[in-house]
Amino acid sequence: MRSRHGRRDNTGATALSVAIVVTVVLVVSLMVRARSTGHDSVVGLGTTPTLPAPSVSITPTPTLTSSTPSTHPATSPASDNSLASLIAQAPAGGVSVSAVNLATGKHITMGASRGMLEASVSKIALLEILLLERQDAGQLLSSHEDDELTEMIEHSSNAAADEVFELAGGHAKVVAEQRPLGLDTSITIYGPGNLWGLTTTSAAQQIILLRNLVDDDSPLNGASRDYALDLLKHVESDQRWGAPVVADKGSTYYVKNGWLAVDQDHGLWAVNTDGIITVHGHQVLVSVMTQHGKSYPGGVAYVEKLVKAVVAAVA
Numbered sequence: 001m002r003s004r005h006g007r008r009d010n011t012g013a014t015a016l017s018v019a020i021v022v023t024v025v026l027v028v029s030l031m032v033r034a035r036s037t038g039h040d041s042v043v044g045l046g047t048t049p050t051l052p053a054p055s056v057s058i059t060p061t062p063t064l065t066s067s068t069p070s071t072h073p074a075t076s077p078a079s080d081n082s083l084a085s086l087i088a089q090a091p092a093g094g095v096s097v098s099a100v101n102l103a104t105g106k107h108i109t110m111g112a113s114r115g116m117l118e119a120s121v122s123k124i125a126l127l128e129i130l131l132l133e134r135q136d137a138g139q140l141l142s143s144h145e146d147d148e149l150t151e152m153i154e155h156s157s158n159a160a161a162d163e164v165f166e167l168a169g170g171h172a173k174v175v176a177e178q179r180p181l182g183l184d185t186s187i188t189i190y191g192p193g194n195l196w197g198l199t200t201t202s203a204a205q206q207i208i209l210l211r212n213l214v215d216d217d218s219p220l221n222g223a224s225r226d227y228a229l230d231l232l233k234h235v236e237s238d239q240r241w242g243a244p245v246v247a248d249k250g251s252t253y254y255v256k257n258g259w260l261a262v263d264q265d266h267g268l269w270a271v272n273t274d275g276i277i278t279v280h281g282h283q284v285l286v287s288v289m290t291q292h293g294k295s296y297p298g299g300v301a302y303v304e305k306l307v308k309a310v311v312a313a314v315a
Helices: 015-033 077-088 119-136 143-154 158-167 170-176 203-212 222-233 296-312
Strands: 095-101 107-111 254-262 268-279 282-293
Touching: 077 095, 077 107, 077 296, 095 203, 095 296, 107 203, 119 143, 119 158, 119 170, 119 203, 119 222, 119 254, 119 268, 143 158, 143 222, 158 170, 203 268, 203 282, 222 254, 254 296, 268 296, 282 296
Parallel strands: none
Antiparallel strands: 095 107, 095 282, 254 268, 268 282
């Protein structure tokens, strides 16, 4: 999987050769960009790099909420305005954000209330589903399951996620297990077949999954929560963008990101981050989901601006 995350370098010679090489590289780059996102380029697609015709809609405009934030009364209006301005920069249905300060109770949710493509943040739900199934059955994870979960979270391996999907019982079982985790299955719509990366949801739904990893009354017991957090603490270094951008220096954070160039969205990007971070000594849960973006680097930069604004509103 790591090989699909390689960075592209443009090289050249001089004079006419430079022009020819640059032209070829630009053409190839445009072709690659529509198909490749690193680990998420073929999320849940097996060996088929393009989406089937009847796949999920990525234009959630009819189900959007307004831009009016749902906030705790103590949330800073100035922060809300800054966040609203950032959200307004995206196309309709392009952003969903949510954050909660567990120490103060301040919370905020803005943007789309559904229809956001998950890409690899879907792996958090897969992790929790398999843990809950084994927990309810009174079983420990097998060494194989441990290996696959580790690859899926720490390295964002799609092949491992495909295996976890099957270990959890496939599509019908995975969909059924979302309710015990607290998800609203009328909002979180699982991708068709085994296309787990095309699950659509909202940032507020992702906060529910993050709460499951820190709340004592979570459906996951202490051992399951500790196991999941340990994986999220050890994601590889090139995937530690997004939520950690505002974490206190030297603090422990837990993060899972997702990024996907969507064929049916003309190769535009879905870029997401879910994180459990410490800000000013307070534990904060944050989810920022974006789509219809022009590039992966631009998506990451936009996500981090949104993270700073939404966390400022609660911390």
